Amino acid sequence: MKNMTTKQISQYLEKVDIHAFRRELITWFESEMRDLPWRQDQDPYKVWVSEIMLQQTKVDTVIPYFNRFMEQFPTVHDLAEAEEQQVLKAWEGLGYYSRARNLQNAVQEVVATYGGKVPDNEEQLSSLKGIGPYTKGAILSIAYNQPEPAVDGNVMRVLSRIYFIEEDIAKPKARKTFEAILRELIDPDNPSYFNQGLMELGALVCTPKSPSCLLCPVQAHCEGFKLGRQTELPIKITKKKKNVKRYWALVIENTKGDVLIEKRPDSGLLANLWQFPMMDLSDVDPEFAKQWIQQAYGLSVTVGHKLTDINHVFSHLTWDLEVIRCKTDDSLSLDPDDVCFVSKTHIDDYPFPVSHQKIRQILLNEQS
DNA sequence: TACGCGTGGTC
């Protein structure tokens, strides 16, 4: 209920030799840092794109996406001018797709308002879609070498162990505590390597389970290790079990062998991605599927057999899909920007969520 | 503040 006081911050800070900590962390980072594509230079655009992709996403997953993205959109101008569908296609499979749409929106803002130069100050960066406190600090410190904190999950884990901080890091206000500490602890001579070093340490050594304390360059400064209680930290209270939603996913094939796909709504889950029609089984009894399809798409169909079951787990819910094959002799009279029949040779041009990629793959396998 | 928002790897 009350904020961390200056005095409490001071009590944490007294626990470590700040100058030794900085030196040992940065020396370790210089010798151990991974050779990653976004570390080739300090291009603020590359730093920005990499930080967005890395949100809640592992380095190994990001690398191929980052490389393809930079080939396709080498500068802010290329990304600003691209079709949104093209950007989503480049993001396909990476998840959290609003990151891609917000990134493009922000890049367009940078081109329109700042002449294509990525801002180097808090106010302007913060106003851009998709740039929150962490990403702002990461860009300022890594691209512009400014002494700004960049508090992510790694940093909270590492510092909670170093200082034995028992705050619940799941709570938004915990970030403030770590930022306050970092404003004192960050190395003003090399904020870039300091911040990256802290994150790299969290990724390689000070890992969530079984951290490699014996290899840790700052073990001597770690309260958690001294107490033998490093694995108790950080404290992170989660809960909330997932809902399960059941659907029929419809593979509706016309006489040409093309299949019906539709664009999802422009907000919410998987916004603006494409999918096979989804019939919500909590709304529609399978017995009335034919009528529902007629109503929704204006198509008269024969309902065929089940192709497969797909169980897809999201961060916050689960989909149970029954994939049902249908046939129709009708053609479509709806807006082709939202729903269309597509040939199996062109279906791959559309961005699909992973759950529906599985259906797409089944159809493509049938082809060959 | 709490929750919605993806995916793949790990144990």
Add this chain to the structure above:
DNA sequence: TGACCAAGCGT
């Protein structure tokens, strides 16, 4: 195998 986890942000 299901729960947990990973370089967060928008609302």
